[in-house]
Amino acid sequence: MTDLLKVRDARDVETAVQWALGAGKALEIVGGGSKRALGRPSQTDLTLDLSGLAGVTLYEPDELVLSAKAGTKLTEIETLVAASDQELAFEPMDFGSLLGTAPGTATIGGVLSVNASGPRRIKAGAARDHFLGFSAVSGRGETFKSGGRVVKNVTGYDLCKLMAGAFGTLGAMTDVTIKVLPRAETEQTLLVPGLGAARAAEAMMQAMASSCEVSGAAHLPASIVARLPGMPGGQAFTALRLEGVAPSVAHRKTLLESLMRSYGQPETLDTEASRTLWRAVRDVVPFAVDGPAGARHVWRLSTAPSQGAALGAALAAEADAELIYDWAGGLIWAALAPSDDAGAGLVRRAVANAGGQATLIRAPAAIRAAIDVFTPDGPGIAALSQRIKDGFDPKGVLNPGRMWAGI
Amino acid sequence: MSVIMPPADQGVLARRERIVAALRAFVPGEGVIATEREMKPFESDGLTAYRQMPMVVVLPETTEQVSRVLAYCHAEGIKVVPRGAGTSLSGGALPLVDGVLLGMAKFSRIREIDFANRVAVVEPGVTNLAVTRAVEHEGFYYAPDPSSQIACTIGGNIAENSGGVHCLKYGMTTNNVLGCEIVLITGEVLRIGGKHLDSGGYDLLGIITGSEGLLGVVTEITVRLLKKPETARAVLVGFPSSEDAGACVSQVIGAGIIPGGMEMMDRPAIHAVEEFVHAGYPLDVEALLIVELDGPQAEVDHLIARVSEIAGGCHASTIRVSTSEEERLLFWAGRKAAFPAVGRISPDYYCMDGTIPRARLPQVLHRMKELSAKYGLGVANVFHAGDGNLHPLILYDANKPGELQRAEDFGSDILRLCVEVGGVLTGEHGVGVEKRDLMPAMFSEIDLKQQQRLKCAFDDQGLLNPGKVFPALHRCAELGRVHISGGQLPFPDIPRF
Numbered sequence: 001m002t003d004l005l006k007v008r009d010a011r012d013v014e015t016a017v018q019w020a021l022g023a024g025k026a027l028e029i030v031g032g033g034s035k036r037a038l039g040r041p042s043q044t045d046l047t048l049d050l051s052g053l054a055g056v057t058l059y060e061p062d063e064l065v066l067s068a069k070a071g072t073k074l075t076e077i078e079t080l081v082a083a084s085d086q087e088l089a090f091e092p093m094d095f096g097s098l099l100g101t102a103p104g105t106a107t108i109g110g111v112l113s114v115n116a117s118g119p120r121r122i123k124a125g126a127a128r129d130h131f132l133g134f135s136a137v138s139g140r141g142e143t144f145k146s147g148g149r150v151v152k153n154v155t156g157y158d159l160c161k162l163m164a165g166a167f168g169t170l171g172a173m174t175d176v177t178i179k180v181l182p183r184a185e186t187e188q189t190l191l192v193p194g195l196g197a198a199r200a201a202e203a204m205m206q207a208m209a210s211s212c213e214v215s216g217a218a219h220l221p222a223s224i225v226a227r228l229p230g231m232p233g234g235q236a237f238t239a240l241r242l243e244g245v246a247p248s249v250a251h252r253k254t255l256l257e258s259l260m261r262s263y264g265q266p267e268t269l270d271t272e273a274s275r276t277l278w279r280a281v282r283d284v285v286p287f288a289v290d291g292p293a294g295a296r297h298v299w300r301l302s303t304a305p306s307q308g309a310a311l312g313a314a315l316a317a318e319a320d321a322e323l324i325y326d327w328a329g330g331l332i333w334a335a336l337a338p339s340d341d342a343g344a345g346l347v348r349r350a351v352a353n354a355g356g357q358a359t360l361i362r363a364p365a366a367i368r369a370a371i372d373v374f375t376p377d378g379p380g381i382a383a384l385s386q387r388i389k390d391g392f393d394p395k396g397v398l399n400p401g402r403m404w405a406g407i
Numbered sequence: 408m409s410v411i412m413p414p415a416d417q418g419v420l421a422r423r424e425r426i427v428a429a430l431r432a433f434v435p436g437e438g439v440i441a442t443e444r445e446m447k448p449f450e451s452d453g454l455t456a457y458r459q460m461p462m463v464v465v466l467p468e469t470t471e472q473v474s475r476v477l478a479y480c481h482a483e484g485i486k487v488v489p490r491g492a493g494t495s496l497s498g499g500a501l502p503l504v505d506g507v508l509l510g511m512a513k514f515s516r517i518r519e520i521d522f523a524n525r526v527a528v529v530e531p532g533v534t535n536l537a538v539t540r541a542v543e544h545e546g547f548y549y550a551p552d553p554s555s556q557i558a559c560t561i562g563g564n565i566a567e568n569s570g571g572v573h574c575l576k577y578g579m580t581t582n583n584v585l586g587c588e589i590v591l592i593t594g595e596v597l598r599i600g601g602k603h604l605d606s607g608g609y610d611l612l613g614i615i616t617g618s619e620g621l622l623g624v625v626t627e628i629t630v631r632l633l634k635k636p637e638t639a640r641a642v643l644v645g646f647p648s649s650e651d652a653g654a655c656v657s658q659v660i661g662a663g664i665i666p667g668g669m670e671m672m673d674r675p676a677i678h679a680v681e682e683f684v685h686a687g688y689p690l691d692v693e694a695l696l697i698v699e700l701d702g703p704q705a706e707v708d709h710l711i712a713r714v715s716e717i718a719g720g721c722h723a724s725t726i727r728v729s730t731s732e733e734e735r736l737l738f739w740a741g742r743k744a745a746f747p748a749v750g751r752i753s754p755d756y757y758c759m760d761g762t763i764p765r766a767r768l769p770q771v772l773h774r775m776k777e778l779s780a781k782y783g784l785g786v787a788n789v790f791h792a793g794d795g796n797l798h799p800l801i802l803y804d805a806n807k808p809g810e811l812q813r814a815e816d817f818g819s820d821i822l823r824l825c826v827e828v829g830g831v832l833t834g835e836h837g838v839g840v841e842k843r844d845l846m847p848a849m850f851s852e853i854d855l856k857q858q859q860r861l862k863c864a865f866d867d868q869g870l871l872n873p874g875k876v877f878p879a880l881h882r883c884a885e886l887g888r889v890h891i892s893g894g895q896l897p898f899p900d901i902p903r904f
């Protein structure tokens with residue numbers, strides 16, 4: 001039985017969607033497949049494999065812009081721009097270690113569709129903030145575009161924002177344009193030892209409120225530190241990253257050290273060790289599927305930084321929870337001991353109290369089908385989201401139900 | 408003016424008195440303005456060539472009032488045009504003869520300042536600069552800084568996704584907001600986002616930002632606050648040609664430097680400004696660059712040296728580095744006064760706002776010179792050089808018959824040129840009524856219809872700010888129809904597995 005269509009070009013995507021529309025079929029939209037286990041399992045008849053839409057079509061380092069076909073591997077793009085000392089500043093994470101897919105399979109289309117970002121989110125923004133333009137096929141079987149190839153553009157609605165984080169439920173993207181930025185010449189990370197989560201939150205907020213331009217602020221409890229490569233073991237560390245030109249980093253390091261003095265005597269990671277640490281934090285390696293937390297259900301919680309420690313404490317008080325704090329306390333990765341509902345009741349209650357949202361990232365498909373993977377919105381926003389979906393994909397051809405029932 | 412607005416609803420106009428009375432029940436006292444004399448200040452925004460008296464002006468003070476007014480207008484089929492400070496340069500707040508003008512100026516409170524989370528919660532009528540003023544005692548500021556920041560409101564900034572000279576490094580409005588409260592035309596109040604970074608679900612805040620008042624009325628905004636950089640210094644560089652200036656900009660960015668601001672002016676702009684401000688700009692150059700570096704002292708000194716070196720390699724004829732805060736501000740004083748300075752050398756000017764891939768600048772300036780000769784109108788250019796956002800100021804005299812029309816045609820040609828070289832119609836001022844009819848130069852019918860389907864999800868009767876952004880209005884029912892070629896399509900000829 002045919003269940004996978006491997007498109008060769010954008011025209012194929014249009015043809016496939018038009019056919020599905022006519023035949024009343026639903027399509028699963030897949031790039032590299034690294035995030036297939038993310039979101040609600042949607043009921044589809046066929047898989048539309050976009051990985052054949054590969055290749056960078058434009059890269060102008062001086063203009064800070066890159067266009068690629070949506071199925072281009074993220075690693076290919078990262079290697080290319082690195083050769084010009086540039087990077088994707090939003091530091092997209094690789095879900096491979098969390099979800100057990102091969103590393104390096106992610107495509108740029110998938111990265112944008114889940115609005116991926118990493119520790120630098122606090123300074124540089126998420127995928128949405130670097131997404132300049134696209135061409136896509138809607139569920140109506142029509143090819144439409146939005147945005148452009150220039151950084152500054154307010155012509156018409158900013159549909160890039162809508163596509164970022166839509167999990168392929170509004171259109172199958174065929175071509176995308178993103179902003180690239182110079183990569184920092186050097187970086188260092190200060191490690192403040194031995195803080196509890198609440199005290200660490202204070203330290204991180206103080207660092208963020210300084211002019212040190214911290215580009216990564218994570219709190220790693222002792223059990224987590226033990227699972228990170230190249231880290232001095234035995235205690236918790238609060239990690240603060242500084243990036244930039246060497247004289248600037250040196251200057252800010254002095255400043256930050258004096259700010260952190262009352263919290264403890266910090267250690268320093270130099271460029272290579274710092275890069276290794278933040279890559280592991282970015283990819284949530286301590287919760288890797290083949291590691292000690294591999295059987296746990298993993299949530300990603302976003303809250304105001306000042307609420308992070310209390311939110312973490314609320315989870316830990318009622319469940320067997322391992323926690324990693326990123327984004328100065330505003331992002332919590334929570335790995336909960338397996339349970340029938342992945343701890344949804346507790347997580348939703350705690351997040352409602354703290355303000356923010358939570359997404360279930362890793363759990364068996366049966367659980368992801370039974371409970372809300374994304375934060376359930378109030379009736380007004382839910383209805384609005386449904387109307388938006390209906391405007392782009394009225395017959396539910398594209399990843400139907402991937403986010404919520406019907407969306 | 409040449410732009411055609413949606414036909415007036417005669418039924419609504421006939422009911423005007425009843426409508427005014429009904430609105431007074433929702434917004435008491437001076438909140439409803441219905442006399443010709445008092446409505447006069449609202450007849451246009453910053454695009455003064457376009458004027459239209461509204462049917463009535465309403466100035467609500469609470470979300471509940473906004474909700475009741477909108478629900479009423481929705482039920483009665485009455486059009487609504489939101490307005491902030493009325494500084495839009497694209498006619499976004501241009502009233503409609505049969506519409507309610509909903510002025511948001513009374514929403515002027517800062518509701519909360521939260522330094523721990525580095526956010527402020529403000530009402531939409533708060534001016535852009537007022538946010539910075541309210542937090543600067545703690546060393547913070549709100550980054551997007553349109554030149555109109557003394558007057559323009561955060562609500563208007565959201566609607567236009569406004570930028571400023573610092574947005575190359577710090578982003579536009581959309582990169583600096585976290586949440587909002589919005590009232591839909593039905594009167595329904597929605598809260599979106601908050602103090603956290605990622606909201607999950609569809610990025611509604613992302614599409615509301617830059618939606619030009621067509622999707623809903625914003626009644627509260629959560630903005631991000633940044634710590635003021637330790638220091639800032641600027642370099643003033645003169646070049647014998649715009650090619651050299653353009654090459655310098657590319658090399659600065661190519662060297663991995665993202666300046667806090669990087670602004671360019673051409674010869675006519677330099678001369679107009681120098682005469683007005685006496686900033687000490689060199690007059691024997693074709694292009695002038697102001698490059699500002701901000702951050703820690705050590706970094707700024709380091710990068711200033713590198714930028715000066717790059718400029719030297721690009722045939723710069725003058726390079727001046729600011730040695731004091733006064734001097735830095737003087738460099739900027741000229742650039743900031745560019746619009747009024749041009750206003751002094753010409754009875755009227757028309758400000759354009761296209762964006763181009765930076766490398767195409769010399770070509771675009773060259774074509775612009777030819778167009779200037781063709782239309783017989785002068786043009787001065789100021790340019791957010793870092794991100795390719797061009798502001799040609801077309802000089803004309805509205806009192807001379809035909810000149811305004813010529814200026815507009817000249818402007819349209821410039822914007823088409825921007826699109827032709829790979830750029831866009833507007834970088835920060837919005838489409839409004841001004842560029843509405845040029846949208847097909849950039850978008851296909853399918854693109855525009857898809858955008859309007861998004862509008863339908865928010866406002867299915869098209870009552871909010873109609874006549875803006877979209878050149879042709881379609882009914883939502885018509886847009887919603889799906890054309891299915893029947894099940895007859897053969898299975899697609901695509902490799903299967």
Ligand SMILES: Cc1cc2nc3c(=O)[nH]c(=O)nc-3n(C[C@H](O)[C@H](O)[C@H](O)COP(=O)(O)OP(=O)(O)OC[C@H]3O[C@@H](n4cnc5c(N)ncnc54)[C@H](O)[C@@H]3O)c2cc1C
Nearest residue numbers: 491492493494495499553554560562563566569570620625
């Ligand atoms: C001298 C001058 C310099 C300028 N410089 C810049 C610049 O450097 N960068 C830049 O980006 N712009 C600039 N502008 C343009 C203008 O100031 C911005 O577009 C600004 O954001 C408009 O804000 P406002 O409060 O005046 O909005 P208005 O002009 O009143 O309205 C603008 C749009 O916003 C909508 N709107 C207003 N409030 C709300 C609300 N609460 N809810 C929903 N919709 C709303 C209106 O319907 C309209 O479509 C300049 C303008 C002038 C006159």
